[in-house]
Amino acid sequence: MNNPPPPPPLAALDEGRRLLAQPLLPLVRLLNLLYLTGPFGTIEELLTQLSEPVETAGLRYPDPRAVLNPLLPQLRELERLKNNDLSAREICDEEGSPLSPLEALELWVSQAVLTRELEALNSLLCAPCRCTLCCTGPSPEMRQEFFEIPLTAPETRLFPLPVIEPLAPPPMQTQQGPAIYHWRSGWSLILPKASTCPQLATDGRCRIYRERPQVCRRPQIFAYVIEKINDGERGRETTLSRFRRRNNLLAVWDCPYVRALQEEIARFAELSGLEPVFRSNKG
Ligand code: SF4
Ligand code: SF4
Incomplete structure (x- = not known):
């Protein structure tokens, strides 16, 4: 039960591979720049201007508005900087020194966008694998x-x-x-x-797929643009809202689609400005 099946033929993963080849963070970084340096009061104002195809980081986005509109809840966080409405959360660099509000906000938005992007991507890649490793x-x-x-x-x-x-x-x-x-x-x-x-039903499907827990929606490629800092001690309450910059994309070897798409995942990470980290979780 725990040995994952071999990966399906690459053609079965085509929908997910299409998203892997067209990461969102290069486009989001360009949007950040345009918004923060331009006369736009809101992100929506800027999006209405994006009616033409956009090229950035060697990628072409034929309809950037259609891609970015579903990300509005995540992108609106940028408005905090113009509204002087910065939250109390603190984001540090790798050595523990606090980052500027602008750097911190960009990392926060990148983490939120990538988390959402990977949720869709992982779901598209998992379904054809007929694997139940995450559920056993x-x-x-x-x-x-x-x-x-x-x-x-x-x-x-x-x-x-x-x-x-x-x-x-x-x-x-x-x-x-x-x-x-x-x-x-x-x-x-x-x-x-x-x-x-x-x-887990006997046919390998999740009986509560539409309402499955958040964690079940996100294996086995994970966003670690930032990581929450906690006391690392189970059982102790923590109220800290502190994060550390990681700039990593973690992919877990146990998963058949991670093994099948290693190069494409590494390329996705690179285009997103992240370091790919591959490791095993189970064994
Ligand atoms: S709830 Fe999560 S662990 Fe349980 S069957 Fe569904 S996806 Fe698998
Ligand atoms: S995410 Fe990967 S390891 Fe988990 S059930 Fe799907 S294919 Fe298997």
């Missing part, structure tokens, strides 16, 4: 005792499972089947060895 616990030969799917509180209602309130990271091998764990820092769906998510 470790197989018996794996060293991990369990896999963990972080959930928000409302998402826990999607799973008809017992809720466990551990005082500390527990010995999962004593847990017989999947369960929801309520840590002091949040919620997780825990899938012990050889178990499956209760929403």
Whole structure:
């Protein structure tokens, strides 16, 4: 169950590959520049001017307005700079020094745009793979005792499972089947060895696909333009809203489409101004 199937023929991945070849961040960076240096009060004002094809970073966007319009909620964050409405969140460089409001805002918008872009991309690439790796616990030969799917509180209602309130990271091998764990820092769906998510149907499909948890929408290419800084200690509440610049795109080898499209993913990262990082998660 845990050995992912071989990747499907490349032709089956064509829709996702088309998005990989045309990343959004080069266009978004150009928009940032135009907005911040131009006389535009709102992002929408600028978008109404983008009626012609745009070329940037060696890419051609035939209809930039159509591409950018769905990103308005993410792009409107830029308006904060002109409105002097900067939030209290802090974004640092790799050494921990705070970045300027402009640099911080650009990173914030890039992270939000890339997260949304990768959600669509990962979904298009996952569907043809007929793989359930993300929805099953470790197989018996794996060293991990369990896999963990972080959930928000409302998402826990999607799973008809017992809720466990551990005082500390527990010995999962004593847990017989999947369960929801309520840590002091949040919620997780825990899938012990050889178990499956209760929403995984026998035909390999997700029974709650349209309302599946956020984490299930985002494997296995991840946006790390910035990363939240936390105390790294499970069970301790954190109210910090601090982030560190990473400028990475993480792709996980376990996934069949990541293995099949390594070069295209690396190129996507490069065009997006990010360092591609490939690594294994399970084994
Ligand atoms: S909710 Fe759906 S996508 Fe998420 S682990 Fe369960 S079956 Fe897989
Ligand atoms: S995201 Fe990749 S590893 Fe996860 S189920 Fe889809 S194809 Fe398999």
